[in-house]
Amino acid sequence: MKKKFGLISVFFLFVFLFLAACSSDTTTNNNNNTDKENDNTSSTETSKEETPKEGGTVTVAFNSEPGNLNPVIWATTSDTNVTHMVFDSLVIPDKELKMVGRLAESWEVSEDGKTYTFHLKKDVKWHDGEPFTAKDVEFTFTSLADSTYDAGAYWRVDPIVGAAEYKEGKADKIEGIEVVDDHTIKFTTKEPFAPFISGLFIAVLPAHILQDTPPGEWEKHASNRSPIGTGPFKFVKWESGQYIELEANKEYFAGAPKLDKVIVRFGDANTMLASVLSQDVDITSVPVAETPSVATLDFASLVNQDALSVYYVGFNSKNDHFNDPKVRQALAHAVNKEAMVASILGEYGEVADDVFPSAHWSHSPNLKVYDYDTSKSDALLKEAGYQKNSKSIYEKDGKELSFLMEVPTGTKEREKSGVLLKQMWEELGVKMEIRSLDFPTLVTKLLPTTDDGKQREVTKEDYDAYILGFGIEADPDEYRSYFGSAYMPPNGYNFVGYSNPKVDELLEAQTKEIDLEKRQQLIWQVGEKLAEDEIWIPLYEQVSPFVVNNRVVGFEPDFRGATFNAKDWSVK
Numbered sequence: 001m002k003k004k005f006g007l008i009s010v011f012f013l014f015v016f017l018f019l020a021a022c023s024s025d026t027t028t029n030n031n032n033n034t035d036k037e038n039d040n041t042s043s044t045e046t047s048k049e050e051t052p053k054e055g056g057t058v059t060v061a062f063n064s065e066p067g068n069l070n071p072v073i074w075a076t077t078s079d080t081n082v083t084h085m086v087f088d089s090l091v092i093p094d095k096e097l098k099m100v101g102r103l104a105e106s107w108e109v110s111e112d113g114k115t116y117t118f119h120l121k122k123d124v125k126w127h128d129g130e131p132f133t134a135k136d137v138e139f140t141f142t143s144l145a146d147s148t149y150d151a152g153a154y155w156r157v158d159p160i161v162g163a164a165e166y167k168e169g170k171a172d173k174i175e176g177i178e179v180v181d182d183h184t185i186k187f188t189t190k191e192p193f194a195p196f197i198s199g200l201f202i203a204v205l206p207a208h209i210l211q212d213t214p215p216g217e218w219e220k221h222a223s224n225r226s227p228i229g230t231g232p233f234k235f236v237k238w239e240s241g242q243y244i245e246l247e248a249n250k251e252y253f254a255g256a257p258k259l260d261k262v263i264v265r266f267g268d269a270n271t272m273l274a275s276v277l278s279q280d281v282d283i284t285s286v287p288v289a290e291t292p293s294v295a296t297l298d299f300a301s302l303v304n305q306d307a308l309s310v311y312y313v314g315f316n317s318k319n320d321h322f323n324d325p326k327v328r329q330a331l332a333h334a335v336n337k338e339a340m341v342a343s344i345l346g347e348y349g350e351v352a353d354d355v356f357p358s359a360h361w362s363h364s365p366n367l368k369v370y371d372y373d374t375s376k377s378d379a380l381l382k383e384a385g386y387q388k389n390s391k392s393i394y395e396k397d398g399k400e401l402s403f404l405m406e407v408p409t410g411t412k413e414r415e416k417s418g419v420l421l422k423q424m425w426e427e428l429g430v431k432m433e434i435r436s437l438d439f440p441t442l443v444t445k446l447l448p449t450t451d452d453g454k455q456r457e458v459t460k461e462d463y464d465a466y467i468l469g470f471g472i473e474a475d476p477d478e479y480r481s482y483f484g485s486a487y488m489p490p491n492g493y494n495f496v497g498y499s500n501p502k503v504d505e506l507l508e509a510q511t512k513e514i515d516l517e518k519r520q521q522l523i524w525q526v527g528e529k530l531a532e533d534e535i536w537i538p539l540y541e542q543v544s545p546f547v548v549n550n551r552v553v554g555f556e557p558d559f560r561g562a563t564f565n566a567k568d569w570s571v572k
Helices: 007-023 079-087 136-141 161-166 217-219 269-277 288-294 325-333 337-342 375-385 412-428 441-446 478-484 501-512 516-533
Strands: 057-060 091-093 100-101 104-109 115-120 178-179 183-187 233-239 243-248 263-267 282-286 300-306 308-313 348-353 395-396 402-408 431-437 465-471 537-550
Touching: 057 079, 057 269, 079 233, 079 243, 079 263, 091 431, 100 104, 100 136, 100 161, 100 217, 115 136, 136 178, 136 183, 178 337, 269 282, 269 537, 288 300, 288 412, 288 537, 325 412, 325 516, 325 537, 337 348, 337 412, 337 537, 375 412, 402 412, 402 441, 412 431, 412 465, 431 441, 441 465, 478 516
Parallel strands: 057 263, 057 282, 402 431, 402 465
Antiparallel strands: 091 100, 104 115, 115 183, 178 183, 233 243, 243 263, 282 537, 300 537, 308 465, 308 537, 348 537
Protein backbone atom coordinates (compact mmCIF):
# COMPACT_ATOMS: atom_id res chain seq x y z
CA MET A 1 0.00 0.00 0.00
CA LYS A 2 1.36 3.41 -0.92
CA LYS A 3 2.17 5.77 1.93
CA LYS A 4 1.50 9.49 1.53
CA PHE A 5 3.76 12.01 3.23
CA GLY A 6 2.12 15.14 4.61
CA LEU A 7 3.65 18.50 5.40
CA ILE A 8 4.68 17.32 8.84
CA SER A 9 6.77 14.53 7.29
CA VAL A 10 8.47 17.04 5.06
CA PHE A 11 9.20 19.17 8.10
CA PHE A 12 10.76 16.27 9.99
CA LEU A 13 12.82 15.28 6.97
CA PHE A 14 14.08 18.86 6.64
CA VAL A 15 15.02 18.95 10.34
CA PHE A 16 16.85 15.64 10.02
CA LEU A 17 18.83 16.71 6.97
CA PHE A 18 19.67 20.05 8.58
CA LEU A 19 20.95 18.36 11.72
CA ALA A 20 22.91 15.83 9.73
CA ALA A 21 24.59 18.63 7.77
CA CYS A 22 25.48 20.46 10.98
CA SER A 23 26.94 17.35 12.53
CA SER A 24 29.52 17.05 9.75
CA ASP A 25 31.13 20.30 10.94
CA THR A 26 30.43 20.40 14.65
CA THR A 27 30.20 18.10 17.62
CA THR A 28 27.48 18.89 20.15
CA ASN A 29 26.84 17.71 23.70
CA ASN A 30 23.14 17.25 24.54
CA ASN A 31 22.05 19.04 27.69
CA ASN A 32 20.13 16.09 29.11
CA ASN A 33 23.30 14.00 29.53
CA THR A 34 26.95 14.02 28.59
CA ASP A 35 27.42 10.42 27.55
CA LYS A 36 25.52 10.31 24.27
CA GLU A 37 27.74 9.17 21.46
CA ASN A 38 27.48 10.09 17.82
CA ASP A 39 27.00 6.39 17.03
CA ASN A 40 25.32 5.74 13.70
CA THR A 41 26.53 2.19 13.22
CA SER A 42 24.21 -0.78 12.97
CA SER A 43 22.95 -2.12 16.30
CA THR A 44 23.89 -5.62 15.16
CA GLU A 45 27.58 -4.78 14.81
CA THR A 46 29.88 -5.49 17.72
CA SER A 47 32.38 -2.90 18.88
CA LYS A 48 33.75 -1.56 22.11
CA GLU A 49 31.62 1.58 21.80
CA GLU A 50 28.42 -0.49 21.46
CA THR A 51 28.88 -2.58 24.59
CA PRO A 52 26.15 -1.74 27.15
CA LYS A 53 27.65 0.03 30.12
CA GLU A 54 26.70 0.92 33.67
CA GLY A 55 25.45 4.46 34.21
CA GLY A 56 24.22 7.10 31.83
CA THR A 57 20.86 8.79 31.26
CA VAL A 58 17.91 7.94 29.03
CA THR A 59 15.32 10.56 28.15
CA VAL A 60 11.87 9.24 27.25
CA ALA A 61 9.04 11.50 26.10
CA PHE A 62 5.26 11.12 26.28
CA ASN A 63 2.38 13.18 24.96
CA SER A 64 0.68 13.89 28.31
CA GLU A 65 1.94 15.12 31.66
CA PRO A 66 0.97 13.03 34.71
CA GLY A 67 -1.91 14.27 36.81
CA ASN A 68 -0.34 13.09 40.05
CA LEU A 69 2.14 10.47 41.21
CA ASN A 70 0.03 8.68 43.80
CA PRO A 71 -0.76 5.41 41.99
CA VAL A 72 -4.03 4.74 43.83
CA ILE A 73 -5.66 8.04 42.79
CA TRP A 74 -7.42 7.52 39.46
CA ALA A 75 -4.22 6.27 37.84
CA THR A 76 -3.87 6.92 34.10
CA THR A 77 -1.25 5.77 31.62
CA SER A 78 0.39 9.19 31.89
CA ASP A 79 0.79 8.59 35.62
CA THR A 80 1.91 4.96 35.46
CA ASN A 81 4.58 5.79 32.88
CA VAL A 82 6.34 7.31 35.90
CA THR A 83 4.94 5.46 38.92
CA HIS A 84 5.87 2.03 37.53
CA MET A 85 9.48 3.10 37.98
CA VAL A 86 9.04 4.60 41.47
CA PHE A 87 6.70 2.15 43.23
CA ASP A 88 6.37 -1.61 43.58
CA SER A 89 3.35 -3.85 44.09
CA LEU A 90 2.99 -7.18 45.85
CA VAL A 91 2.66 -8.96 42.51
CA ILE A 92 3.08 -8.10 38.84
CA PRO A 93 1.97 -9.79 35.61
CA ASP A 94 4.70 -11.39 33.55
CA LYS A 95 4.64 -11.30 29.76
CA GLU A 96 2.20 -14.24 29.70
CA LEU A 97 -0.13 -12.49 32.21
CA LYS A 98 0.86 -14.91 34.96
CA MET A 99 1.08 -13.16 38.32
CA VAL A 100 4.54 -13.35 39.88
CA GLY A 101 5.95 -11.84 43.06
CA ARG A 102 7.56 -8.41 43.30
CA LEU A 103 7.39 -7.29 46.94
CA ALA A 104 6.00 -10.74 47.69
CA GLU A 105 8.59 -13.52 47.88
CA SER A 106 5.91 -16.24 47.81
CA TRP A 107 2.35 -16.99 48.85
CA GLU A 108 0.03 -19.84 49.71
CA VAL A 109 -3.72 -20.21 49.25
CA SER A 110 -5.80 -22.19 51.74
CA GLU A 111 -7.66 -25.33 50.68
CA ASP A 112 -11.00 -23.49 50.72
CA GLY A 113 -9.56 -20.84 48.39
CA LYS A 114 -10.33 -17.96 50.76
CA THR A 115 -7.10 -17.19 52.65
CA TYR A 116 -3.96 -15.88 50.96
CA THR A 117 -0.77 -15.79 53.01
CA PHE A 118 1.96 -13.59 51.53
CA HIS A 119 5.60 -13.81 52.58
CA LEU A 120 7.28 -10.49 51.83
CA LYS A 121 10.81 -9.88 50.65
CA LYS A 122 13.18 -8.79 53.38
CA ASP A 123 15.66 -5.91 53.40
CA VAL A 124 13.37 -3.76 51.23
CA LYS A 125 13.61 -0.05 52.01
CA TRP A 126 11.61 2.99 51.07
CA HIS A 127 13.56 5.63 49.19
CA ASP A 128 13.95 7.67 52.39
CA GLY A 129 15.62 4.73 54.14
CA GLU A 130 12.65 3.55 56.21
CA PRO A 131 12.11 -0.25 56.20
CA PHE A 132 9.23 -1.70 54.20
CA THR A 133 7.03 -4.05 56.25
CA ALA A 134 3.69 -5.81 56.20
CA LYS A 135 2.27 -2.75 57.98
CA ASP A 136 2.68 -0.80 54.74
CA VAL A 137 0.70 -3.45 52.86
CA GLU A 138 -2.03 -3.43 55.52
CA PHE A 139 -2.13 0.37 55.42
CA THR A 140 -2.43 0.52 51.62
CA PHE A 141 -5.27 -1.93 51.22
CA THR A 142 -7.12 -0.72 54.31
CA SER A 143 -6.96 2.81 52.90
CA LEU A 144 -8.73 1.69 49.72
CA ALA A 145 -11.76 0.86 51.88
CA ASP A 146 -11.63 4.07 53.91
CA SER A 147 -14.92 5.95 53.94
CA THR A 148 -13.20 9.06 52.58
CA TYR A 149 -11.42 7.26 49.71
CA ASP A 150 -13.10 7.89 46.35
CA ALA A 151 -10.37 7.39 43.76
CA GLY A 152 -11.38 4.24 41.91
CA ALA A 153 -9.64 1.23 43.51
CA TYR A 154 -12.09 0.06 46.19
CA TRP A 155 -13.12 -2.86 43.97
CA ARG A 156 -9.72 -4.45 44.68
CA VAL A 157 -10.51 -4.89 48.38
CA ASP A 158 -14.28 -5.33 48.22
CA PRO A 159 -13.97 -9.18 48.30
CA ILE A 160 -12.09 -9.10 51.63
CA VAL A 161 -13.94 -10.03 54.80
CA GLY A 162 -14.90 -6.86 56.66
CA ALA A 163 -14.00 -4.37 53.90
CA ALA A 164 -17.60 -3.25 53.42
CA GLU A 165 -18.15 -2.89 57.17
CA TYR A 166 -14.99 -0.81 57.49
CA LYS A 167 -16.03 1.40 54.55
CA GLU A 168 -19.44 1.96 56.15
CA GLY A 169 -17.88 2.90 59.49
CA LYS A 170 -19.19 -0.20 61.26
CA ALA A 171 -15.70 -1.51 62.11
CA ASP A 172 -12.40 0.10 63.03
CA LYS A 173 -10.31 -2.32 60.94
CA ILE A 174 -10.73 -4.79 58.11
CA GLU A 175 -11.21 -8.21 59.65
CA GLY A 176 -9.82 -10.04 56.63
CA ILE A 177 -6.42 -8.29 56.63
CA GLU A 178 -4.04 -9.68 59.25
CA VAL A 179 -0.41 -8.74 59.81
CA VAL A 180 1.28 -11.90 61.07
CA ASP A 181 4.75 -10.38 61.45
CA ASP A 182 6.89 -7.77 59.71
CA HIS A 183 7.21 -9.92 56.59
CA THR A 184 3.96 -11.94 56.54
CA ILE A 185 0.42 -10.78 55.83
CA LYS A 186 -2.86 -12.65 55.33
CA PHE A 187 -5.91 -11.70 53.28
CA THR A 188 -9.17 -13.58 53.76
CA THR A 189 -11.99 -13.20 51.23
CA LYS A 190 -15.69 -13.74 51.85
CA GLU A 191 -15.70 -16.53 49.28
CA PRO A 192 -13.32 -17.86 46.64
CA PHE A 193 -12.47 -14.95 44.35
CA ALA A 194 -10.74 -15.90 41.09
CA PRO A 195 -9.08 -12.54 40.24
CA PHE A 196 -8.04 -11.67 43.80
CA ILE A 197 -4.28 -11.96 43.26
CA SER A 198 -4.36 -9.94 40.04
CA GLY A 199 -6.26 -7.23 41.93
CA LEU A 200 -3.20 -6.82 44.14
CA PHE A 201 -1.29 -5.43 41.15
CA ILE A 202 -1.37 -1.90 42.55
CA ALA A 203 1.39 0.04 44.24
CA VAL A 204 2.04 -0.32 47.94
CA LEU A 205 2.21 3.07 49.67
CA PRO A 206 4.43 4.22 52.57
CA ALA A 207 2.41 4.27 55.78
CA HIS A 208 4.92 6.55 57.48
CA ILE A 209 4.32 9.23 54.84
CA LEU A 210 0.52 9.08 54.47
CA GLN A 211 -0.94 7.57 57.64
CA ASP A 212 -1.72 10.92 59.24
CA THR A 213 -3.74 12.13 56.23
CA PRO A 214 -7.23 10.77 55.41
CA PRO A 215 -7.26 9.06 51.98
CA GLY A 216 -9.92 11.50 50.85
CA GLU A 217 -7.33 14.27 51.15
CA TRP A 218 -4.45 12.49 49.41
CA GLU A 219 -5.03 14.37 46.15
CA LYS A 220 -3.69 17.47 47.91
CA HIS A 221 -0.79 15.73 49.65
CA ALA A 222 2.73 16.95 48.88
CA SER A 223 3.89 13.40 48.07
CA ASN A 224 1.78 13.46 44.90
CA ARG A 225 4.52 15.59 43.38
CA SER A 226 7.45 14.13 45.30
CA PRO A 227 6.68 10.45 45.86
CA ILE A 228 8.56 8.03 48.09
CA GLY A 229 8.46 4.46 46.79
CA THR A 230 10.45 1.24 46.94
CA GLY A 231 10.97 0.98 43.18
CA PRO A 232 14.12 0.90 41.04
CA PHE A 233 14.17 4.68 40.56
CA LYS A 234 13.89 7.53 43.05
CA PHE A 235 12.03 10.75 42.39
CA VAL A 236 14.29 13.82 42.06
CA LYS A 237 12.19 16.70 40.73
CA TRP A 238 9.21 17.69 38.62
CA GLU A 239 9.39 20.76 36.40
CA SER A 240 5.74 21.38 35.49
CA GLY A 241 5.06 21.30 31.78
CA GLN A 242 8.58 20.10 31.03
CA TYR A 243 9.94 16.95 32.66
CA ILE A 244 10.24 14.65 35.66
CA GLU A 245 13.70 13.49 36.73
CA LEU A 246 14.36 10.13 38.37
CA GLU A 247 17.63 8.69 39.66
CA ALA A 248 18.67 5.07 40.16
CA ASN A 249 17.88 3.41 43.47
CA LYS A 250 21.31 1.89 44.04
CA GLU A 251 19.97 -0.16 46.98
CA TYR A 252 17.03 -1.65 45.06
CA PHE A 253 16.25 -5.09 46.46
CA ALA A 254 16.04 -6.67 43.01
CA GLY A 255 19.38 -5.20 41.90
CA ALA A 256 20.32 -1.65 41.01
CA PRO A 257 19.24 -0.25 37.63
CA LYS A 258 21.92 -0.06 34.97
CA LEU A 259 21.22 3.62 34.33
CA ASP A 260 22.01 6.57 36.57
CA LYS A 261 18.93 8.56 35.57
CA VAL A 262 15.71 8.53 33.58
CA ILE A 263 14.25 11.83 32.39
CA VAL A 264 10.55 11.75 31.49
CA ARG A 265 9.61 14.65 29.23
CA PHE A 266 6.12 15.56 28.06
CA GLY A 267 4.80 17.65 25.21
CA ASP A 268 2.95 17.40 21.93
CA ALA A 269 3.90 14.58 19.58
CA ASN A 270 5.46 16.86 16.96
CA THR A 271 7.79 18.56 19.44
CA MET A 272 8.86 15.30 21.05
CA LEU A 273 9.55 13.67 17.70
CA ALA A 274 11.60 16.66 16.61
CA SER A 275 13.57 16.28 19.85
CA VAL A 276 14.41 12.70 18.87
CA LEU A 277 15.71 13.96 15.55
CA SER A 278 17.94 16.46 17.37
CA GLN A 279 18.91 13.61 19.75
CA ASP A 280 17.75 15.49 22.86
CA VAL A 281 15.22 12.70 23.44
CA ASP A 282 16.04 9.01 23.17
CA ILE A 283 12.58 7.42 23.09
CA THR A 284 9.12 8.62 22.11
CA SER A 285 6.00 7.37 20.39
CA VAL A 286 5.67 7.93 16.65
CA PRO A 287 2.51 8.88 14.77
CA VAL A 288 1.84 6.07 12.31
CA ALA A 289 1.97 8.49 9.37
CA GLU A 290 5.57 9.38 10.28
CA THR A 291 6.92 5.83 10.55
CA PRO A 292 8.25 5.68 6.95
CA SER A 293 10.40 8.80 7.43
CA VAL A 294 11.51 7.79 10.94
CA ALA A 295 12.53 4.38 9.61
CA THR A 296 15.18 6.08 7.46
CA LEU A 297 17.08 7.40 10.48
CA ASP A 298 20.47 5.73 10.81
CA PHE A 299 20.88 6.56 14.51
CA ALA A 300 17.50 5.21 15.68
CA SER A 301 15.13 2.27 15.24
CA LEU A 302 11.39 1.63 15.37
CA VAL A 303 10.16 -0.63 18.19
CA ASN A 304 6.51 -1.69 18.39
CA GLN A 305 4.43 -1.94 21.54
CA ASP A 306 1.80 -4.69 21.42
CA ALA A 307 -0.77 -3.51 23.93
CA LEU A 308 -3.80 -5.57 24.94
CA SER A 309 -6.03 -2.57 24.32
CA VAL A 310 -8.91 -1.32 22.19
CA TYR A 311 -9.67 2.22 21.01
CA TYR A 312 -13.35 3.01 21.32
CA VAL A 313 -16.07 5.64 21.44
CA GLY A 314 -17.81 5.88 24.81
CA PHE A 315 -21.27 7.39 25.30
CA ASN A 316 -22.82 9.11 28.29
CA SER A 317 -25.91 6.97 28.86
CA LYS A 318 -27.57 9.87 30.68
CA ASN A 319 -27.61 11.83 27.44
CA ASP A 320 -31.16 12.08 26.03
CA HIS A 321 -30.05 10.40 22.77
CA PHE A 322 -27.59 7.83 24.04
CA ASN A 323 -29.82 6.34 26.72
CA ASP A 324 -31.44 4.38 23.87
CA PRO A 325 -29.34 1.37 22.71
CA LYS A 326 -30.86 1.62 19.22
CA VAL A 327 -29.19 5.01 18.72
CA ARG A 328 -25.81 3.62 19.75
CA GLN A 329 -26.31 0.57 17.52
CA ALA A 330 -27.26 2.83 14.61
CA LEU A 331 -24.08 4.84 15.02
CA ALA A 332 -22.06 1.61 15.17
CA HIS A 333 -23.45 0.43 11.82
CA ALA A 334 -22.45 3.80 10.30
CA VAL A 335 -18.74 3.41 11.13
CA ASN A 336 -16.62 2.07 8.30
CA LYS A 337 -13.93 0.57 10.52
CA GLU A 338 -12.06 -1.06 7.64
CA ALA A 339 -11.66 2.30 5.89
CA MET A 340 -10.64 3.94 9.16
CA VAL A 341 -7.92 1.39 9.85
CA ALA A 342 -6.68 1.45 6.26
CA SER A 343 -6.43 5.25 6.10
CA ILE A 344 -5.08 5.94 9.59
CA LEU A 345 -3.21 2.87 10.80
CA GLY A 346 -2.36 0.63 7.85
CA GLU A 347 -0.21 -2.29 9.03
CA TYR A 348 -0.23 -0.92 12.58
CA GLY A 349 -3.91 -1.61 13.27
CA GLU A 350 -6.81 -3.97 12.88
CA VAL A 351 -10.57 -3.63 13.24
CA ALA A 352 -12.02 -4.22 16.71
CA ASP A 353 -15.52 -5.52 17.35
CA ASP A 354 -15.09 -6.41 21.02
CA VAL A 355 -14.28 -4.30 24.06
CA PHE A 356 -11.94 -7.16 25.08
CA PRO A 357 -8.69 -7.41 23.08
CA SER A 358 -8.81 -10.01 20.30
CA ALA A 359 -5.51 -11.64 21.36
CA HIS A 360 -6.71 -12.29 24.91
CA TRP A 361 -8.69 -15.29 26.20
CA SER A 362 -11.49 -12.90 27.26
CA HIS A 363 -12.41 -12.20 23.61
CA SER A 364 -15.55 -14.05 22.50
CA PRO A 365 -15.76 -15.39 18.94
CA ASN A 366 -19.56 -15.28 19.13
CA LEU A 367 -20.41 -11.64 19.74
CA LYS A 368 -22.54 -9.40 17.57
CA VAL A 369 -20.61 -7.58 14.82
CA TYR A 370 -21.87 -4.25 13.50
CA ASP A 371 -21.06 -4.35 9.81
CA TYR A 372 -20.86 -1.08 7.93
CA ASP A 373 -24.40 -0.67 6.62
CA THR A 374 -26.12 2.71 6.87
CA SER A 375 -29.46 1.20 5.81
CA LYS A 376 -29.42 -0.67 9.13
CA SER A 377 -28.59 2.62 10.85
CA ASP A 378 -31.58 4.30 9.22
CA ALA A 379 -33.90 1.48 10.25
CA LEU A 380 -32.69 1.51 13.87
CA LEU A 381 -33.07 5.28 14.19
CA LYS A 382 -36.62 5.11 12.82
CA GLU A 383 -37.39 2.33 15.31
CA ALA A 384 -36.11 4.68 18.01
CA GLY A 385 -38.56 7.38 16.87
CA TYR A 386 -36.24 9.58 14.80
CA GLN A 387 -37.09 11.12 11.45
CA LYS A 388 -35.06 13.35 9.14
CA ASN A 389 -35.99 17.01 9.15
CA SER A 390 -35.81 19.50 6.27
CA LYS A 391 -32.03 19.74 6.76
CA SER A 392 -31.67 15.93 6.45
CA ILE A 393 -30.73 15.70 10.14
CA TYR A 394 -32.36 13.06 12.28
CA GLU A 395 -34.51 14.47 15.06
CA LYS A 396 -36.97 13.26 17.69
CA ASP A 397 -39.61 15.37 19.42
CA GLY A 398 -38.15 18.42 17.70
CA LYS A 399 -34.65 17.78 19.04
CA GLU A 400 -31.89 17.12 16.51
CA LEU A 401 -29.57 14.15 16.97
CA SER A 402 -26.57 16.32 17.68
CA PHE A 403 -23.73 15.89 20.15
CA LEU A 404 -20.22 16.93 21.13
CA MET A 405 -17.33 14.46 20.89
CA GLU A 406 -14.45 14.96 23.34
CA VAL A 407 -11.18 14.05 21.58
CA PRO A 408 -8.02 14.21 23.70
CA THR A 409 -5.01 15.61 21.91
CA GLY A 410 -1.56 14.06 21.81
CA THR A 411 -2.29 10.93 19.76
CA LYS A 412 -2.55 11.74 16.06
CA GLU A 413 -4.41 8.54 15.20
CA ARG A 414 -7.09 9.31 17.78
CA GLU A 415 -7.45 12.86 16.51
CA LYS A 416 -7.83 11.62 12.91
CA SER A 417 -10.38 9.06 14.07
CA GLY A 418 -12.53 11.84 15.46
CA VAL A 419 -12.50 13.64 12.10
CA LEU A 420 -13.48 10.47 10.21
CA LEU A 421 -16.29 9.68 12.66
CA LYS A 422 -17.67 13.17 12.20
CA GLN A 423 -17.70 12.66 8.40
CA MET A 424 -19.31 9.22 8.60
CA TRP A 425 -22.02 10.19 11.06
CA GLU A 426 -22.86 13.44 9.33
CA GLU A 427 -23.31 11.50 6.08
CA LEU A 428 -25.88 9.45 8.01
CA GLY A 429 -27.71 12.57 9.17
CA VAL A 430 -26.23 13.03 12.65
CA LYS A 431 -24.61 16.28 13.71
CA MET A 432 -21.36 15.96 15.63
CA GLU A 433 -18.90 18.58 16.76
CA ILE A 434 -15.37 17.86 17.98
CA ARG A 435 -13.84 19.42 21.04
CA SER A 436 -10.09 18.92 21.27
CA LEU A 437 -8.73 18.97 24.81
CA ASP A 438 -5.78 17.62 26.72
CA PHE A 439 -6.14 14.34 28.57
CA PRO A 440 -6.18 15.78 32.13
CA THR A 441 -9.08 18.05 31.13
CA LEU A 442 -11.01 15.09 29.72
CA VAL A 443 -10.51 13.25 33.01
CA THR A 444 -12.25 16.11 34.84
CA LYS A 445 -15.32 15.50 32.65
CA LEU A 446 -15.37 11.71 33.01
CA LEU A 447 -14.55 11.82 36.73
CA PRO A 448 -16.11 15.11 37.83
CA THR A 449 -15.70 16.66 41.25
CA THR A 450 -17.66 19.00 43.46
CA ASP A 451 -16.44 22.50 44.27
CA ASP A 452 -14.62 21.13 47.32
CA GLY A 453 -12.76 18.53 45.22
CA LYS A 454 -14.84 15.44 46.07
CA GLN A 455 -15.68 12.95 43.35
CA ARG A 456 -19.34 13.00 42.29
CA GLU A 457 -21.60 11.12 39.92
CA VAL A 458 -21.60 11.94 36.21
CA THR A 459 -24.55 13.95 34.87
CA LYS A 460 -25.71 14.42 31.29
CA GLU A 461 -24.23 17.92 31.35
CA ASP A 462 -20.67 16.67 31.92
CA TYR A 463 -20.09 15.27 28.42
CA ASP A 464 -21.82 13.54 25.47
CA ALA A 465 -19.22 11.18 24.02
CA TYR A 466 -15.45 10.69 23.90
CA ILE A 467 -12.68 8.63 22.27
CA LEU A 468 -10.17 6.73 24.39
CA GLY A 469 -8.33 3.44 24.58
CA PHE A 470 -8.60 0.77 27.25
CA GLY A 471 -6.99 -2.60 27.78
CA ILE A 472 -6.10 -5.37 30.15
CA GLU A 473 -3.28 -4.81 32.63
CA ALA A 474 -3.51 -8.06 34.57
CA ASP A 475 -6.99 -9.63 34.41
CA PRO A 476 -10.29 -9.00 32.57
CA ASP A 477 -11.95 -8.45 35.95
CA GLU A 478 -10.64 -4.89 35.56
CA TYR A 479 -13.65 -4.33 33.27
CA ARG A 480 -15.99 -4.82 36.25
CA SER A 481 -15.09 -1.34 37.46
CA TYR A 482 -16.00 0.08 34.02
CA PHE A 483 -19.31 -1.71 33.41
CA GLY A 484 -20.64 -2.83 36.80
CA SER A 485 -23.54 -0.64 37.91
CA ALA A 486 -22.07 -0.44 41.42
CA TYR A 487 -18.94 1.25 40.07
CA MET A 488 -20.21 4.53 38.70
CA PRO A 489 -18.16 7.50 39.95
CA PRO A 490 -17.24 8.09 42.70
CA ASN A 491 -17.04 4.31 43.24
CA GLY A 492 -15.23 3.32 40.06
CA TYR A 493 -14.64 4.01 36.37
CA ASN A 494 -18.14 3.40 34.99
CA PHE A 495 -18.36 6.98 33.80
CA VAL A 496 -20.64 6.01 30.90
CA GLY A 497 -23.31 5.17 33.50
CA TYR A 498 -23.91 1.70 32.08
CA SER A 499 -26.36 -0.50 33.97
CA ASN A 500 -27.50 -3.96 32.96
CA PRO A 501 -28.58 -6.44 35.68
CA LYS A 502 -27.51 -9.42 33.56
CA VAL A 503 -24.03 -7.97 33.05
CA ASP A 504 -23.79 -7.25 36.79
CA GLU A 505 -24.71 -10.87 37.47
CA LEU A 506 -22.14 -12.21 35.00
CA LEU A 507 -19.38 -9.89 36.25
CA GLU A 508 -19.95 -11.09 39.80
CA ALA A 509 -20.25 -14.75 38.78
CA GLN A 510 -16.90 -14.75 36.93
CA THR A 511 -15.12 -13.62 40.09
CA LYS A 512 -16.33 -16.73 41.92
CA GLU A 513 -15.49 -19.23 39.18
CA ILE A 514 -12.09 -20.82 39.80
CA ASP A 515 -12.22 -23.08 36.73
CA LEU A 516 -10.65 -20.97 33.95
CA GLU A 517 -12.66 -22.49 31.09
CA LYS A 518 -15.95 -21.87 32.91
CA ARG A 519 -14.81 -18.39 33.86
CA GLN A 520 -13.93 -17.71 30.22
CA GLN A 521 -17.47 -18.60 29.19
CA LEU A 522 -18.85 -16.08 31.69
CA ILE A 523 -16.48 -13.36 30.45
CA TRP A 524 -17.50 -14.15 26.88
CA GLN A 525 -21.12 -13.61 27.84
CA VAL A 526 -20.20 -10.24 29.32
CA GLY A 527 -18.59 -9.24 26.02
CA GLU A 528 -21.59 -10.46 24.07
CA LYS A 529 -24.03 -8.46 26.20
CA LEU A 530 -21.86 -5.35 25.93
CA ALA A 531 -21.81 -5.78 22.15
CA GLU A 532 -25.60 -5.93 22.11
CA ASP A 533 -25.91 -2.74 24.17
CA GLU A 534 -22.94 -1.03 22.46
CA ILE A 535 -22.33 1.52 25.22
CA TRP A 536 -18.78 1.51 23.82
CA ILE A 537 -18.24 1.27 20.06
CA PRO A 538 -14.92 -0.57 19.61
CA LEU A 539 -13.01 0.95 16.68
CA TYR A 540 -9.60 -0.68 16.33
CA GLU A 541 -6.64 -2.25 18.03
CA GLN A 542 -3.32 -0.56 17.43
CA VAL A 543 0.30 -1.52 17.57
CA SER A 544 2.05 1.57 18.91
CA PRO A 545 5.39 2.39 17.27
CA PHE A 546 8.18 4.02 19.26
CA VAL A 547 11.41 5.47 17.94
CA VAL A 548 14.46 4.56 20.02
CA ASN A 549 17.96 5.93 19.72
CA ASN A 550 20.33 3.04 18.96
CA ARG A 551 22.44 3.96 21.98
CA VAL A 552 19.62 2.60 24.20
CA VAL A 553 19.61 -1.12 24.97
CA GLY A 554 16.73 -3.10 26.47
CA PHE A 555 13.69 -0.96 25.63
CA GLU A 556 10.90 -3.56 25.34
CA PRO A 557 7.45 -1.95 25.69
CA ASP A 558 4.48 -4.27 26.09
CA PHE A 559 0.94 -4.29 27.49
CA ARG A 560 2.27 -3.43 30.96
CA GLY A 561 3.62 -0.08 29.78
CA ALA A 562 6.48 1.60 27.98
CA THR A 563 8.61 2.03 31.11
CA PHE A 564 7.74 -1.19 32.93
CA ASN A 565 11.21 -2.68 32.36
CA ALA A 566 13.19 0.58 32.72
CA LYS A 567 15.36 -1.05 35.39
CA ASP A 568 16.93 -3.14 32.63
CA TRP A 569 17.61 -0.28 30.21
CA SER A 570 21.19 0.68 29.52
CA VAL A 571 23.16 2.79 27.06
CA LYS A 572 26.05 1.92 24.78
